[in-house]
Amino acid sequence: QTVLTLSSWVPATHPQVANFIVPMAKDIERVTDGRVKVNILPAPLGPPSAAFDLAKNGVADITYSVQGYTPGRFKTAAIGEMPLLSDNAIATSVAFWRVYEKYLAAAHEYDGVKVMAIYTHGPGEIFSSKPIKAYGDIAGQKIRVGGVVAHDIVKSIGAVPVEGPSSKSYELLSQGVADGIFFPYESVNFFKLIDLVGNSYTVPGGLYNTAMFVVMNQKKWDSLPAEDQAAISTIIGEPLVRKAGEMWNKADAEGREAMKGKVTFHDASEADMATLREKLQPIIDNQIAVVSSAGVDGEAAYVMLKEEIAKVEAESAQ
Amino acid sequence: MSGGFHVPGTEPEGGGLAAAPPIAGLVKRSIAWISAILLCAMMLLTVVDVIGRYGFNAPLSGATEMTELLLSAIIFIGLPAATLDRDHVTVDFLTDRLSGGIERIRVPFVALAASGVLAVVAWRLWVIGEQIAGYGGVTVSLQIPIAPVAYLAACLTGISACVMLAMAGLALRRR
Amino acid sequence: MQHWEIGMIVLFGLLLAGLPISLALTAVGVLGTAMIIGWEPSLSLLGQTFFDNSRSYSLSILPLFLMMGNFVVQSGVARDLYEAAYAWLRHRRGGLAVATIIACGGFSSVCGSSLATASTMAKISMPSMRRFGYPDGLSTASIAAGGTLGILIPPSVILMFYGLMTQQDIGKLFIAGILPGLIGICLYVLAVRMSMAFGRIELPVEPKLPLKERIAALKSVSGALALFLFVMGGIYLGVFTPTESAGMGAAGAFLLVVIRGRMKLDEALATLYDTAKTTAMMNFILFGALTFANYVNLSGMTTDMQAILTGFGDHPLGVILMITLIYLVLGCVLEGLSMITLTVPIFYPIVAQYGFDLVWFGIYVVIVTEVSYITPPMGLNAFVLRSVVKDVSLSTIFRGLSMFLVVDVARLALILLFPSIVLLLPSLM
Ligand code: NA
Ligand code: NA
Numbered sequence: 001q002t003v004l005t006l007s008s009w010v011p012a013t014h015p016q017v018a019n020f021i022v023p024m025a026k027d028i029e030r031v032t033d034g035r036v037k038v039n040i041l042p043a044p045l046g047p048p049s050a051a052f053d054l055a056k057n058g059v060a061d062i063t064y065s066v067q068g069y070t071p072g073r074f075k076t077a078a079i080g081e082m083p084l085l086s087d088n089a090i091a092t093s094v095a096f097w098r099v100y101e102k103y104l105a106a107a108h109e110y111d112g113v114k115v116m117a118i119y120t121h122g123p124g125e126i127f128s129s130k131p132i133k134a135y136g137d138i139a140g141q142k143i144r145v146g147g148v149v150a151h152d153i154v155k156s157i158g159a160v161p162v163e164g165p166s167s168k169s170y171e172l173l174s175q176g177v178a179d180g181i182f183f184p185y186e187s188v189n190f191f192k193l194i195d196l197v198g199n200s201y202t203v204p205g206g207l208y209n210t211a212m213f214v215v216m217n218q219k220k221w222d223s224l225p226a227e228d229q230a231a232i233s234t235i236i237g238e239p240l241v242r243k244a245g246e247m248w249n250k251a252d253a254e255g256r257e258a259m260k261g262k263v264t265f266h267d268a269s270e271a272d273m274a275t276l277r278e279k280l281q282p283i284i285d286n287q288i289a290v291v292s293s294a295g296v297d298g299e300a301a302y303v304m305l306k307e308e309i310a311k312v313e314a315e316s317a318q
Numbered sequence: 319m320s321g322g323f324h325v326p327g328t329e330p331e332g333g334g335l336a337a338a339p340p341i342a343g344l345v346k347r348s349i350a351w352i353s354a355i356l357l358c359a360m361m362l363l364t365v366v367d368v369i370g371r372y373g374f375n376a377p378l379s380g381a382t383e384m385t386e387l388l389l390s391a392i393i394f395i396g397l398p399a400a401t402l403d404r405d406h407v408t409v410d411f412l413t414d415r416l417s418g419g420i421e422r423i424r425v426p427f428v429a430l431a432a433s434g435v436l437a438v439v440a441w442r443l444w445v446i447g448e449q450i451a452g453y454g455g456v457t458v459s460l461q462i463p464i465a466p467v468a469y470l471a472a473c474l475t476g477i478s479a480c481v482m483l484a485m486a487g488l489a490l491r492r493r
Numbered sequence: 494m495q496h497w498e499i500g501m502i503v504l505f506g507l508l509l510a511g512l513p514i515s516l517a518l519t520a521v522g523v524l525g526t527a528m529i530i531g532w533e534p535s536l537s538l539l540g541q542t543f544f545d546n547s548r549s550y551s552l553s554i555l556p557l558f559l560m561m562g563n564f565v566v567q568s569g570v571a572r573d574l575y576e577a578a579y580a581w582l583r584h585r586r587g588g589l590a591v592a593t594i595i596a597c598g599g600f601s602s603v604c605g606s607s608l609a610t611a612s613t614m615a616k617i618s619m620p621s622m623r624r625f626g627y628p629d630g631l632s633t634a635s636i637a638a639g640g641t642l643g644i645l646i647p648p649s650v651i652l653m654f655y656g657l658m659t660q661q662d663i664g665k666l667f668i669a670g671i672l673p674g675l676i677g678i679c680l681y682v683l684a685v686r687m688s689m690a691f692g693r694i695e696l697p698v699e700p701k702l703p704l705k706e707r708i709a710a711l712k713s714v715s716g717a718l719a720l721f722l723f724v725m726g727g728i729y730l731g732v733f734t735p736t737e738s739a740g741m742g743a744a745g746a747f748l749l750v751v752i753r754g755r756m757k758l759d760e761a762l763a764t765l766y767d768t769a770k771t772t773a774m775m776n777f778i779l780f781g782a783l784t785f786a787n788y789v790n791l792s793g794m795t796t797d798m799q800a801i802l803t804g805f806g807d808h809p810l811g812v813i814l815m816i817t818l819i820y821l822v823l824g825c826v827l828e829g830l831s832m833i834t835l836t837v838p839i840f841y842p843i844v845a846q847y848g849f850d851l852v853w854f855g856i857y858v859v860i861v862t863e864v865s866y867i868t869p870p871m872g873l874n875a876f877v878l879r880s881v882v883k884d885v886s887l888s889t890i891f892r893g894l895s896m897f898l899v900v901d902v903a904r905l906a907l908i909l910l911f912p913s914i915v916l917l918l919p920s921l922m
Contacts, residue, residue, distance in 0.1 A: 005530075005791075042842060043790045047549070050541050053449065057537035059530060072456040109453075142377065148458055163382040163459065164550075168734070171662070175731035177371065350762045353769030357560055360553065361747070364740025368733065382550050385736075390547040392556055396773030399766065405774050406513035407830060413511040428511045435516040438523070442540030468544050 002036045002224065004028070004216070007060035009044035009051065014190060015251040020244055021064065024214070024235070031231040036224065038062065055215045056112040064214040068147030075294040076104035078287040079301050080120045080211035081149040083280045084203070086309045088316060089252070090245030092209060093119035095308030097241040103301040107294040110213075114221035116236040117214040119244040121184045122252040123206025124150070127197035127263070128180030129173065135272040138201070144169060144178040149287060150208040154182065156279050157207075169193060182208055185255030186248065194262050203268045203276060214240065349399045353392060360388045380460040387457070390467050394474040401478040406432075426489040433482035440479055443472035497794035500525040504785075504835075514831040515774070518781030525788035538787060543780045550736065551657060552779075556772040557739035558648045561724075562604035563764040564746035565717070568753050571613045573713040574599040579621075580710035584701035587694075589625060590635040590685045593618040597639030598678040599714065601646035602721040603746070605653070607829070607866055611640025611874045615881040625697055629885045630893030631688050634867075637874040637890060638681050638897035641863035644829070646674035647725055648739070651862055654779060654833060655855045658786075659841045663735040664728040665919040666855045671725075672914050673856055676907065677863075680900035687896045716752065720745045729918075775830070782834035789838055799843050809847040813909065816840055817861065824865025829873065832865055833858055856915045857908055864901045867894045 006025065010017050025038035045054055051065035052073075067077035080096040100118045132138055139158035145151050146166060154161040162178040164171075166187065172178040173196045180197060181188070184206075188194060214236075221229070259265075268276065284302070291298030367381040400406060416424065447468030455464045500521055507517040519539070527535035546552065565571075578592035578599070585591065593614060600610050615636045622632035644651040647667035656663040689696065702710075724742040727733040733741060750756050789795065802815045823832050837858060844854050866874040868891075875890045908914055 041790055042795050043786070045538060045787050045790065046541055047545050050545050053537070053541060057541075058534040059538045059541075070453070070455055071458050071461070073453040142371070151459055160377065161379070161459070162377055163380075171664075171731075171734055175734065177377075177734065346766070347762075349769070350766035354762055354765040357556060357765050357768055361557065361560065361740050361743045364557070364737050365744050368737055368741060385553045386548040386550050389549070389553040389556065390544075392769050393547050393773050393776045396769035396771070397777065400770040400774045400777075403770060405770050406515060407774065407778065408508075408511050408513050412509045424511065431507075431512055431520075432516050435512075435520050438536070439519065439539065439543055442536050443544055445537065446540040446544045464548075467548070471544060471547065 004061040077211035084205035089248035091312040093245035113215035132201040186251035189255035383457040429486035436479035440475035515777035515781040522784030607643035610643035634893030786838035820861040829862040
């Protein structure tokens, strides 16, 4: 019997662990008839930014994290962090995975690990303690953001980016360090921010997104018997990515449900959308250039991403 | 001292840092100056960020990551100084009771072991630096390369290992 | 024998041999981890633990609060605190000792270290207590015990460490320390009275000072009071994050030095040099502890330890009593920082599992650490007094501390029976 250690840094109650990582661990055990077990460690072996290296260096066998936590490292992940993609995390995740397989893998950014999944969360929107009824109201608001792209997006729409780890969101908002936050619905709910943010400005397709990965140490993967590799292969890659998307969709739906009556939603008007598309285009172009700088065709990857999103959305609609 | 009276029996001057030993030697003085600059920079970053936020609705961009890099630099610049001044905390309730003979063997050996651990840490910090340089790791908003900080940390830890080694050597010669 | 049992034995061996705690923790952490997952992974984990954590934003709170404390020492405000307390208490018996404790409490509110509090106050209050014929045992004990409040009344280096190791909000921890700290002052005053009664100590009194002069004495401490209110009020009201309050506090303490005309380049340089050294030393202990914690994590020690802790029965109170017992024993032989870096990574997941609030446990850990500072044979605050007052024997100091230890145990019992003493203020934040 083989035991794979998994270093997990997200709280065990978070849907990403409870409804994604833990079921994945059980699935691995199930499809290998118990020959391969996954041991989730009681505490993480390092901060989230260290997760990729923990797997790459064989400290833990399986880890997951956010590409953006190590800026400069995963240039191709910019594709998954584009604004205005989709409201459906399954669509963005599956499309992102397909683009990864066709174009992004060639950049060799994930060498040393077996990539089990590359995915995104649901649409990221603005939540604020100050009302945002229209595009013009965003100007001057202090918005807490996580990654590089979100940072640029906040600037481009006239708001002031505020830095700080997501675990400090409550502190930042309750203390007025930030007026608002860029988050998916799920996170606003999970970090108990609903009572702090009475307003949501909803942009179809989301204003930003976050790329994420699940990886396994390459040597460990290679050391597994062919039979177990084959069994595990049936539940990783696109099937696992789809599960991640389902998990985020469900968590977002729960988040929106919890906001009912507490948060006022303002949908971006058609005029606002036109302004947003214009303001965000330079960022999209810039991100495509970043992806291309990794030695892959960023333009083609972006086109394919949009096509695949449309395809998956159409499937889900049926 | 306002209030017009003193607690009898205490000298008016003498508290505070007047009792602190003067910083002798070029090395310590340089470390003192560098630490002073880095610490004041860290303090000012916070002050400017807070004032900018409340006074001008404009928090300082990159303050967080600058603070992080400064912290790393301060920790590793303080390390050779702490080693030089023997400031590392030890559990000494047993060693205080040892006789001179045992002490003459124990002290150099412990210093040698400490030097070894520091050397390993220095080596691995260098390796981390190479890894980060390998993928071009930078900070989020100011895009400052991170690897040089790791190299700096590795060098300063290496220097501390050498200081420890020299201490082991001195202790051996005293035998 | 379990893997981790060998690890613990090696660790204690290295510590007793006199290897710095930081490096002993690092060595055992790396070796133990290597035995479990192999050399190359273990070594790369070492580098990552040291470098990634050295760039942690929440850790920057440490040098900033250390800087604030060091500037406050340089400002000479400690003497004014002592004189103000004495002005109000000199007509009472034992007034100097009580004034010492109150001044220690006041100084603790701007300085995060027990050792700095004890050594600063020792230089100021010891000569006057001697002059008035206070027995050395009572004088030194009042300072040593009063000094321990430095890590309970915020800011506190130990609470910062605890918060970083357990991912608890440092602001909440600080605010939680205020009420137990005030209770600590009251109990130590009681201990002075008890020492006088049991030791049949007769002490002289001075005539009462006119109210006008007493109020005048208070004015000179307004700077320190303002600094405390600015820093803790900022955290409590949510104006600053704890890290920001540390930076603003350092700047405020810097101003205090300037305003009081104490800004001399060489002294400021020495202050900052000390701050950098202490930052390095403490962070290396923390990184060592994290390296060791990774080994604890991988070795399955948490599960095994839980079985041991249920020795008094599988009940939260039984577990916490068992932990108390372990702390009181360890506190005799270990210095505070090593004690908490060794035990907190092992205990906190278990304590949380039994339903204890981790902010409460943080204050609890600080109080047992305070006790460890004044218990023989390894009582750091007694050592500090011994080094400042060179002609007093350690046994005199430890004998003088006996009543203070009695009230400390009473304080632990109070916190255990009435957790709301700790949790009331943070719950109002
Ligand atoms: Na304090
Ligand atoms: Na002790």
